[in-house]
Each structure stands twice: as C-alpha cells, then as structure tokens.
Amino acid sequence: MEALINLAYVAAATLFVFGIKMLGSANTARRGNLISGVGMLLAVVVTLVDRSILSYTWILVGLAIGGVVGILAARLVKMTSMPELVALFNGFGGLASLLVAWAELEKIRAMGWGPYEQLMQSHPMFSSFVIYAAMLIGGVTFTGSLFAYGKLSGKVSGRAMVFGGQKAINILILLAIVGLGVFFTITSDLAVAEKVFLVAVALSLLFGVMGVMPIGGGDMPVVISLLNSLSGLAASAAGFVIYNNVLIVAGCLVGASGLILTVIMCKAMNRSLANVLFSGFGASSQSVGDDDDREPKALSVEDAYYVLEAARSVVVIPGYGMAVAQAQHAVKEMAGLLEENGAEVNFAIHPVAGRMPGHMNVLLAEADVEYEKLLEMDTVNPMMPTVDVAIVIGANDVVNPAAADDPSSPIYGMPIIEAHKAKTVFVLKRGQGKGFSGLVNKLFVLENTNMIYGDAKATISSIVNELKGAQ
Amino acid sequence: MDLVLLFFIFVLSAFLGLELISKVPSQLHTPLMSGSNAISGITIVGALLATGSESEGSLGMILGFAALVMATINVVGGYAVTDRMLQMFKKKGK
Numbered sequence: 001m002e003a004l005i006n007l008a009y010v011a012a013a014t015l016f017v018f019g020i021k022m023l024g025s026a027n028t029a030r031r032g033n034l035i036s037g038v039g040m041l042l043a044v045v046v047t048l049v050d051r052s053i054l055s056y057t058w059i060l061v062g063l064a065i066g067g068v069v070g071i072l073a074a075r076l077v078k079m080t081s082m083p084e085l086v087a088l089f090n091g092f093g094g095l096a097s098l099l100v101a102w103a104e105l106e107k108i109r110a111m112g113w114g115p116y117e118q119l120m121q122s123h124p125m126f127s128s129f130v131i132y133a134a135m136l137i138g139g140v141t142f143t144g145s146l147f148a149y150g151k152l153s154g155k156v157s158g159r160a161m162v163f164g165g166q167k168a169i170n171i172l173i174l175l176a177i178v179g180l181g182v183f184f185t186i187t188s189d190l191a192v193a194e195k196v197f198l199v200a201v202a203l204s205l206l207f208g209v210m211g212v213m214p215i216g217g218g219d220m221p222v223v224i225s226l227l228n229s230l231s232g233l234a235a236s237a238a239g240f241v242i243y244n245n246v247l248i249v250a251g252c253l254v255g256a257s258g259l260i261l262t263v264i265m266c267k268a269m270n271r272s273l274a275n276v277l278f279s280g281f282g283a284s285s286q287s288v289g290d291d292d293d294r295e296p297k298a299l300s301v302e303d304a305y306y307v308l309e310a311a312r313s314v315v316v317i318p319g320y321g322m323a324v325a326q327a328q329h330a331v332k333e334m335a336g337l338l339e340e341n342g343a344e345v346n347f348a349i350h351p352v353a354g355r356m357p358g359h360m361n362v363l364l365a366e367a368d369v370e371y372e373k374l375l376e377m378d379t380v381n382p383m384m385p386t387v388d389v390a391i392v393i394g395a396n397d398v399v400n401p402a403a404a405d406d407p408s409s410p411i412y413g414m415p416i417i418e419a420h421k422a423k424t425v426f427v428l429k430r431g432q433g434k435g436f437s438g439l440v441n442k443l444f445v446l447e448n449t450n451m452i453y454g455d456a457k458a459t460i461s462s463i464v465n466e467l468k469g470a471q
Numbered sequence: 472m473d474l475v476l477l478f479f480i481f482v483l484s485a486f487l488g489l490e491l492i493s494k495v496p497s498q499l500h501t502p503l504m505s506g507s508n509a510i511s512g513i514t515i516v517g518a519l520l521a522t523g524s525e526s527e528g529s530l531g532m533i534l535g536f537a538a539l540v541m542a543t544i545n546v547v548g549g550y551a552v553t554d555r556m557l558q559m560f561k562k563k564g565k
Contacts, residue, residue, distance in 0.1 A: 016510055017487065023503045024495040030557040033506050037550045040513065047516045053523030062522060062536050066543020073544070074551030079559075085552060086505050089512075093545040097514045099538030103521035106531035126474065228508050235514040240477060242517050248477055249484045250513040256488025257507045261500060351497050358500030365559040376497060 001051060008046040009246035015039025016250050020257065026371060043246050079366045080323045083356040084152035087145045087224055090231050094141025097234035098201070101134035104241050105197055109190050120243060127241070128185045128193070132200065134237035136177065139204030140211065141230040147212040148223055152355055158217030167278070170210050177203050215277065217320075218397055220355045222265045222276045229258025261357050268351035268377075270413040299426070299450035301459060305466040307424055311388035313344045315380060317417050318360045319353045321394010321429065325456035328367040331393065334460050335369070337467040343388075346373050348380040348417045350398035381418045390422035392443075393456050394429065400441045425449040428456045502556045509549025515542035 019036025022028040048059070070089075077085045104127075108116045113124050120127065150156040180200045187193050215223050232254025239247025266273050308314065316335065322328060335345040347369060353360045361374055375383075384390070392399050399419040402409035419425050420443050427444060429451060443449055452459050495503055521535030 013484075016513075017491070020488075020491050020503075020507065020510070023506050024491065024499065026496075026499060026560055029499060029502055029560060030554065033502070033509075033550065033553045033557055036506060036510055040510070040515075040546055040550070043513060043516050044519065047519045048523075050520065050523075053520065055523055058532065058536050059519060059522050059539065062518075062539035063543050066540045067547045069540075070544040070546070070548030071551055074548045074555060077552065079556075082501070082505075082552070082556065085548075086501075086508055089545050089549050089552070090508050092541040093508065093511045093514060093549075096512070096518055096538045096542035096545060099534045099541065100514055100517035100521055103531045103534040103538060106534060107521075107524070110531065122474070225504055228504050228511070231508065231511040235511050235517075236481065238514050238517045240481075242520060243477065244516060244520075245477065245480055247513050247516055248481050250510050252481050252484035253488040253491070254507045254511040256485045257492040257503070260489055260492040261504060264497075264500075349497070356501055357504055358497055358502075361498045362501045362556055362559070365556075368559075371498065371560070374498060 005046050005050055006245065008042060009244070012039040012043040012046070012246050013249040015042065016253060020253060043250075078326075079363060080326050081153065082362060083220070083224060083354070083359060084149045086356065087149045087152060087227065090224075090227055091142045091145030091149065093231040094138045094145060094227075094234050096138070097231070097238045098135050098138030098142060098204075100238045101131045101138065101241055102197070102201070105131055105194065109194060113188060113190070122243065124188060125185055128187075129181075130237055130240040132181045132184050132197070134234055134241050135197070135201060136181070136204045137230055137234040137237055139201055140208040141227055141234050143205045143208030144212045144223075144230070145208075145227050147209050148220065148227060151212070151217060152220060158220075160216035161213045166210070166214060170207070173203055173207050173210065177207065211277070217355070218352070219269075219276050221352045221357045221359070222262055222269075222273070224356045225258050225261035225265060226273075227258075229255050229262060232256075232258055265352055265357055268415065269411075270415060296427075296444040296449070296451045299452050301452065301462045302466065304426055304450070304452055305463055305470075307426075308338060308343075308389060308463065309341065309467070309470065311338070311343050311424075313346075313383075313387050314338055314389045314391065315346050315348050315384070315387045315419075315422065317348045317350070317353075317390060317392045317395050317399055317419055318364070319350075319393065319395025319398060320355060320359075321456055323354060323359065323363055324394065325458075327393060327457040327460050328363045328369075330457050330460040330464060332364070332367040332369050334464050334467065335373075337464060341467065346375050346380065346383075348377065348390075348419075349374050350377055350395070350417050353395055353398050377415060377417055384418045384421040387422040388424060390419040390425045392419055392425065392427045393460075396441055399443055401446075402440075402442050406442070419443060420446055420449070423448060427451050428459050429453060430455060499560075502553050502560070505549060505553040505556060509546055509553060512542050512546035512549055515539065515546050518542045 016039045019032045022032025151158045184196045232251045236251030401420045403411045403414040403416045518538035
C-alpha cells in the first residue's frame, strides 16, 4: 500500500513537470495547467486513501470551504486585479506550510519524541530543524505576500517605506530568528520548544512585513516572483517535515521557477536582487535632474488626433497606468482604427512594466490584442527611430532616458524602451506628478514629446471617437 | 524514506525547475507564475495528513484544518485563475 501511494506521488510529480513544461509555450499552456491540476488531484486523492487518515469529516468540510472560496475569488476578480490576487493566494500557501509544521510539532508533543522517532524513523534534531524551516519560510511568505497584496491593491501606500534604524532592526530580528532556531533544533524539552516556536512564529510574521516594507511599487514584479519562490520552498520544507516526496519535488520546482523569474526581472532592471530588496528605491524624493527648468508641453486630444491620423507607424508602450485606468480595450480599439487608416501598430512591452512579470501581456490578451503584435524590448528598440508616434500609456521608468544617459540617476544602466527616439512621443498621464519611483522623467520635457493629461481611458476613448468621426 | 534520498530528490528537482523555466518567453510569465503558485499549494497533502490523524491532539487537528482550508484556496483558486488567464491567450477565431 505504502509503495503504491508513493508511486502515485511520483506520477503526480511527473504531471507537474509536464504541466510546467507546457506552460512555457502559448499553444500548450492551457493544457499544461490542466495537466498539473490533474497531478494535484491525483496527489490529493491518493493522500485521502492513505491508511493513516482516520477522520474524513473535517477534511471534507475543509476542502469544501477552501474550494468555494478559491473558485469564487478566481471567478470574480477583475483582470486588472490579477497581481494582488496571485499575491494573496501565494500568502495562503505560505500560511498553510507554517500551519502544517506547527501541527507536526503538536503531534510530537502529543506522542513524545520516542514514539515519534520510531514512527517516522527520523532524528529529533532533523525533525526540529525542518519544522522550524517550514514555519519560518511559510511565515515570511504569508505576511510578505499579504503586505504585497496591500501595496498592490492600494490598501497601503505603494511607496517604499524606510525609517531610521530599519536595517538594524531587521538584522536584530534575523539574529533572533537564527538564535531561536538553533535552540529549537538542539533542545529536547518539548514544553520549552513550543514556547520558543511560538515566539519564532511571531518573529517570522514580523520579518515578512519588514522585508517587503522598504520595497517600492516599481519593484513589485521582483517581490511577487521572489515570494512565489519562497512559497515553493516552504512547501518543500514541509515535505521534509512529513517525509513526503511529492511535496519536496513540487515545492522545489516552484522554488526554482520563482527564482528564475526573479533573476529575469532583476536583469531587466539591471540591478542585483540585494539592491532591489534593501535599497528602498525611490523612498526619498530624488532631486536628480530637477535643475531642468524645461516645462513639459501639453497637447489637446484634437491635435493628437491630427498627428495620429498622418502616422504610418505607431508603437504603444503600456505601463501600470493602463492597468489602473483599465484602458486596454480602448487601446485595442484605437489600434484597430489606426490600422484601418493604414498605420502599422505594435506594442512594446518592457519586462517589468506593471506589477507582476508579464502583467501587460495578460491585460492586452484580455483585450484580444494579437500575440504577434506584442514586441519585447530588444525587438522594438532598433525600430524606434523609424516610428512616427510612440504612445506611452501610464509608463514611467521603463521609458526614462536617464537610464541610458545620466550616470547620476538611480536607474542608470537599466534597459529601457527607447521611446525618446521616436519622431513624436505622446505621454498619457493623469497629472504632472512623478511616477511610481519618484524619479523625474526627462522624456517628458524633450522637444518631440507631448503630454496628454487626463485619465488614459478617457483620452484614448476621445481619440477613438475622433478617428471614427473621420471615417 | 531515506533522508539522503530525499535530499537527492530535492537537488534534482531544483535543477529540473531551473531547466524548465529558463526559456519561457516573457509573454507567459504571469500565467507561469500563477500556475506554479497553484502547484506550491501541494502543501495541501501535508494538511490532509495533519487533519486526518487523531494522534495529534485537538490543537493539532485545528491547525491542520486551518492549513487545509488555506492550501485548498491556494490550489483551487490558483488553478482557476491561471486557466482564466490562459483562456484569453488562445488564438481567437483564426
């Protein structure tokens, strides 16, 4: 029986591998997701027939509650709120791992070390260590994700929060966590161990909050994928706690894939992970470039229309502002009309535009923009000088030329979409304020740049109306 | 199961994970992340074992139950939302 269950777990793990593999290509992605879901179902069903499971009532209740909540959340959420929902789910996964570790500690307390050792054939120090690790990673993932959720959904300020002594406090918390962990691993006194454990739970929860606090909104894609990686590692650690291979494999796959995405995001910003996590980027209002007294030129929608009407090639550069304004459908409509008018329209997607990796792709896919029109940064930049109009919709840092030519800028060296090389640039923006990172954007004051102030959706809709009226 | 064997599995799956993801185009990063997020809900298996055994005392049961609810939300919600995203990616009417 035991061997059969383990074989089924191997099958489930195989399905996960195939599922992830297929998620890597647009044509097979949906089937891949389904296959990995089948793997999950298999793992759950097999676990349910495990002979060590004695009571099913609570299991069924728990599955029902979680299932209903999960389905409802996934069905009801708006596409633009996707990043925060993924962050929230991620946090739940982390919390589950923490609770599994805690439940195992309670099991040991109820049984005593002797029988537990015999049952699991494990060494007490190893069991203590992995219980602590699963709790710690799970706890940090949980509050870190909740805080990220708060930032993404605007419930707390998206800006980086930095205060004096923050690093010192973080180091103290970390030292305390490590110290308690060593003690927890070594001690065999279960009564003391539980008290230590509870303190450590509180510290890990605090550490998750403190870790995400100094990270600004523009760095969110990195944070989200890092937390995703952590939730996998937490599951993997929980797998070591209960000696279960499917948890270890699946958790580790997720941990590795999250890490890769994190590295890709960091590369896209030309910054190290440490820099993203600890620099408090954009917390202080930078004065770099403020000596520039040129004023951005404002343009009316009518004038913009005349320019667009004559344009032969247009590149749209979307950012988080397009998501906020939910302008993706209007943008798609505008692109269609411009194409009828004989222009070539493409979309330039910066890897870290938006609030999660690939955020813009999801939004534009929702609006039915063809996959082939979404160009990556490296493809679109050589085309830029031949582009008649570049339309920047709610994007800031990813088009800031300071990254290319101002060594004193904090984002110097970050690869950008070279909107400033286009013949004409329209920047759609709600107000004159700075972008999410708080940096001054020199693009806005360039000779060929025109600002169109207002809600992106309203602006695009009026352009659409002008274009329609002309036909 | 042998501990060393488990570590062996762990290391191999880490390399497998790195290998699987490194060539994914950026268009698919969001569904990929959301899909792998759902997989991290595999901790549901641990939660099932914790909820279903009576050797843990009542606190252990309660913790296991809470873990089960959380993990189920992660799994069910994660797969559903990924599917919803991918639905939009499929080619339309061509």
